[in-house]
Amino acid sequence: MTALNATELTHTHSGRSSAEVIDSFQGQRANQLLNEAKQALDKAFPLKQGSHCDVVSYFVYYQNLLAFFADGTQTGLQKPCHLIDKEGHREQPESLTLRNEQGEMAQISFKVSGSCGRSDSAHIDEISFRLV
Template sequence: MAALNCANLSPENGTQKLDIAKRYLDEHCPLDNGSHTEVAHYVVYFNHLLAFFTDGRHCGLQAPKQFVALCGHRDDPSALLLKKADGLHIEIAFNRCGETGKNDAAHIDDIQVETALSTLENKAEPQLKRLWMSFLTGVQHTLCDTNSDKSFTGKNGDDYQFNL
């Protein structure tokens, strides 16, 4: 997986790591025109994700239904949640003051990908957990489906529910 390979890069290469993560976005959640590597700003407009480029162009996702939720304001989200064809998520986190975000045109501070795994904490009741992996830090963390520390607003305005 690209996230694992990216985690092996040195910390000085934050820009290089972010470029790899954006190419991952291009592969799994492509834009109608252009590349995530060229985006200067993302906004949510009438339940659609729009990407704006420095030259004034803008476009949406090739598959608009891949955008499922956000954190923050629609004009300036703090995070976006996309859903890949396999049903797993990609989170794009923004932070203008973050170590990576302050140097990125779109202020992307991290991109995390979700993988699902099943653990047998109790043989009678297996629990599904989520493993989130960061492209930039390589850090992995898990969270239980029933006790999520990630909360998003769905594009329709309702709380977004993670379903495995």
């Protein structure tokens, strides 16, 4: 993300209030951080095919996590045992918890009306990582 000075902000976003401009930049930054977190998921909890960045929905089928893409294809985790918990309905989970052999854990939270979830194709609102 490039830095803009006040003149550039005024010129680029004329007709918008400063609050709207700030909200827009905060939203862009949040989306950028979410995309970086999805890339971290790709490294710690890879899918058999594709990237978490391209997933439009997640579905829990018994103890398996299925990831669906925009073209209708689906895949699972390379190691299905990485899925250790879900909250909510299996077709629309509220959160998923993943843990790998190195002790890395990730919690993926979904919220359609959340600050990130409303603009994310899979409605991911937050991804948090920790070591256990």
